[in-house]
Amino acid sequence: MPAYDPNNIFAKILRGELPCNKVYEDDRALVFLDIMPRAPGHALVLPKSPARNVLDVAPDDFAHVMKIAQKVAKAGMQVFEADGVTIQQFNESAGGQVVFHLHVHVIPRKEGVMMKPPASEKEKPEILAAQAKKLAATMQAA
Known part of the structure; x- marks a missing residue:
């Protein structure tokens, strides 16, 4: 597997070199909206650690990302009056x-x-x- 590239677009967003529509942030994860959403409220949940994908992420970091993804899913269901949620994660x-x-x-x-x-x-x-803004407010209230 190729090495992690610290100049990928998400690494630049994590370092504050590129803007994003931030929904949530803590010491281990960042959530922001996809600029080319497949549906309203399409969010991305990233670990702050330099992990290429599920094949090299530390298990605790991956567990934290999924914990936050669940919170985002619950908030998205409410904010966007959704009937369901799709969770996707791709590797290589x-x-x-x-x-x-x-x-x-x-x-x-x-x-x-x-x-x-x-x-x-x-x-x-x-x-x-x-x-x-709506998604962030709902996540904070939860």
């Missing part, structure tokens, strides 16, 4: 991974509404900012 190119920093997709879903294709359409920044 053959597994569908595009950005090589471990991340978990948390996507609120409505019954009968298909997800957009991956990386198909950028959402308006003001919409993402409003969604992130």
Whole structure:
């Protein structure tokens, strides 16, 4: 497996070199909205540790990411009045991974509404900012 690249886009976001629509942050994880969401509220949960994917992440860091993903899923169900949630996590190119920093997709879903294709359409920044604010407030209240 190739080595972790500290210059991947998510590492730059974690270091504050690139902006994001932050939803949640603690000492071990960061949650922000995908700029090309497959559905409203599509969030990404990342460990702060430099892990390429599930194949090299420390088990405790992966467990923490999944704990936060569950909190995001519960908040997303409420905020977006979702009927369900899709959780996705890809590993290496053959597994569908595009950005090589471990991340978990948390996507609120409505019954009968298909997800957009991956990386198909950028959402308006003001919409993402409003969604992130609502999701963050709901997570804080929980």
